[in-house]
Amino acid sequence: MNRQFVKVLSHVRPQHRSGVLCPKLFGVSRSPASPPTYPSAPASVRRFTTSSLLRSGSAASNPQMAFPCLDAVELRTKQIQSRSTLNGPEPSYTTGAHKSFTSKSPILLDYGGILQGFTIAYETWGELNADKSNVILLHTGLSASSHAKSNPDNPRPGWWEKFIGPGLALDTDRFFVICTNVLGGCYGSTGPSSIDPADGERYATRFPILTMEDMVSAQFRLLDELGVEKLYASVGASMGGMQSLAAGVLFPERVGSIVSISGCARSHPYSIAMRYTQRQVLMADPNWNRGFYYGQVPPHIGMKLARQIATITYRSGPEWEQRFGRQRADPSRPPALCPDFLIETYLDHAGEKFCLEYDANSLLYISKAMDLFDLGAVNREELRKLRQRNRYKLEPTHVQSTGVEEANQCSLSLPSQPYTEQPREDTPASKLSANQTDLVAGLAPMGDIPTLVLGVTSDILFPSWQQREVAETLKKTGNKKVTYVELGEDVSLFGHDSFLLDVQNIGGSVKRFLYG
Numbered sequence: 001m002n003r004q005f006v007k008v009l010s011h012v013r014p015q016h017r018s019g020v021l022c023p024k025l026f027g028v029s030r031s032p033a034s035p036p037t038y039p040s041a042p043a044s045v046r047r048f049t050t051s052s053l054l055r056s057g058s059a060a061s062n063p064q065m066a067f068p069c070l071d072a073v074e075l076r077t078k079q080i081q082s083r084s085t086l087n088g089p090e091p092s093y094t095t096g097a098h099k100s101f102t103s104k105s106p107i108l109l110d111y112g113g114i115l116q117g118f119t120i121a122y123e124t125w126g127e128l129n130a131d132k133s134n135v136i137l138l139h140t141g142l143s144a145s146s147h148a149k150s151n152p153d154n155p156r157p158g159w160w161e162k163f164i165g166p167g168l169a170l171d172t173d174r175f176f177v178i179c180t181n182v183l184g185g186c187y188g189s190t191g192p193s194s195i196d197p198a199d200g201e202r203y204a205t206r207f208p209i210l211t212m213e214d215m216v217s218a219q220f221r222l223l224d225e226l227g228v229e230k231l232y233a234s235v236g237a238s239m240g241g242m243q244s245l246a247a248g249v250l251f252p253e254r255v256g257s258i259v260s261i262s263g264c265a266r267s268h269p270y271s272i273a274m275r276y277t278q279r280q281v282l283m284a285d286p287n288w289n290r291g292f293y294y295g296q297v298p299p300h301i302g303m304k305l306a307r308q309i310a311t312i313t314y315r316s317g318p319e320w321e322q323r324f325g326r327q328r329a330d331p332s333r334p335p336a337l338c339p340d341f342l343i344e345t346y347l348d349h350a351g352e353k354f355c356l357e358y359d360a361n362s363l364l365y366i367s368k369a370m371d372l373f374d375l376g377a378v379n380r381e382e383l384r385k386l387r388q389r390n391r392y393k394l395e396p397t398h399v400q401s402t403g404v405e406e407a408n409q410c411s412l413s414l415p416s417q418p419y420t421e422q423p424r425e426d427t428p429a430s431k432l433s434a435n436q437t438d439l440v441a442g443l444a445p446m447g448d449i450p451t452l453v454l455g456v457t458s459d460i461l462f463p464s465w466q467q468r469e470v471a472e473t474l475k476k477t478g479n480k481k482v483t484y485v486e487l488g489e490d491v492s493l494f495g496h497d498s499f500l501l502d503v504q505n506i507g508g509s510v511k512r513f514l515y516g
């Protein structure tokens, strides 16, 4: 491990020890040994809080428990409701100054949606050389903005701050690094929170279903605009790893090399299950309101819970064993149903940090796009045919849909009969082999692109077997320039998020590959 874990409460910064504060909205004080304290709710709110519903102990055998964690989120709802009407109650999703590219020509999306125009927010570092041959396109994970690195216009540290710069993994003495906020995002690029030019209202859930390939196609429109014909490298981790591979499949002649860190060539059922659960939790928040919450209280409770589930998939059990063990935040207090164990206060804090920082609808659309990701030949062919069928939507004479007939197409209904296990014609072995063959055919366009596949053994979301699958599949396409690196548990226990944390091993491998 390249990092010291401290199994004591002192690891938790005092201001975060409550487990239920929202940095933007609450001030919470706590000394290391004292129990969590919460700001007291105004009288108007106290009426609704669970603590005020405590029943008189006269007849009960035991007192009712208190739920300060629920009081706190209810208080937040009230505070958002009563905020200034000037800016509207919803938070503004921005990470600061960035450049923007707006395409005036429409983009037809894989599943038939259309955007009449779109904007991509992006930032750059380093100098573009004369023949524009030193460009690295850096793809983000799910929730990141284009702000990968600080710059004079926005000195706030970026999400890959220590990986980009002179002499670093993405060496800005040599490369011109571009990072975008993805299509569907909420940090300056067109997404569900953007205005639909057709009616001047937010898209909300009238935003069309997206794919990774749609996001990558939008990025390549930006490259067209910048006059970049061929990338030196397409680099990304997590969802960015998916995009990095998708760029190689969609535009093989325009991609010089590929780095895929903790990515995959197709989403597997376990990762779909984990994202599905997050979406369901989020959509169950009444404030989500089927996506039409703009101008109202956003679904901060659903977002918080979704992020807690996500965090469980981003790190690893062994990391938490070392870091928190079974320690409770305050063993002197009786057990509570609100955050109690250190791992619980940690997850609570992760949810708090995120719940108003990111647009809920962006989370839904982008996580769905991750689920839909499959670079296998069969899926790619189906998407190609679908695009072909929808080409007419790009005709200038095409009248835009009123949304009604399209909405009907979107209405999945649950099967009327309970699921019964389907008999399989294939034996498991031949099924597996068919899957592999399909993926080899799908990745064939990358057969000549030098590729680094980097995985982390402690990653449960994009597990190392998927990394090996990508590397092995590429080799089967005839690609002789595949480098496979796996960080074992003796190197990193940070799980999926290792790509954000392990500068030495992740950054070092990327640097060696790019300089190779």
Ligand SMILES: CC(=O)SCCNC(=O)CCNC(=O)[C@H](O)C(C)(C)COP(=O)(O)OP(=O)(O)OC[C@H]1O[C@@H](n2cnc3c(N)ncnc32)[C@H](O)[C@@H]1OP(=O)(O)O
Binding pocket: 011, 012, 013, 016, 017, 019, 139, 140, 141, 142, 143, 144, 145, 159, 238, 240, 324, 342, 343, 344, 345, 346, 347, 349, 353, 497, 500, 501
């Ligand atoms: C490409 C992309 O996807 S970029 C997107 C990256 N950004 C995010 O994911 C945003 C959310 N951030 C994170 O998930 C993390 O901060 C990371 C992955 C960026 C960095 O991880 P780490 O440095 O290991 O931070 P860690 O997960 O330990 O969290 C530290 C925070 O938890 C708090 N904390 C740690 N232990 C506890 C605990 N037991 N109880 C409560 N709070 C705790 C710390 O005080 C600290 O608070 P702060 O961030 O408000 O200062």
Ligand SMILES: N[C@@H](CCO)C(=O)O
Binding pocket: 140, 141, 142, 143, 144, 237, 238, 239, 314, 497
């Ligand atoms: N922590 C990362 C992981 C998923 O890429 C994120 O939130 O985007």
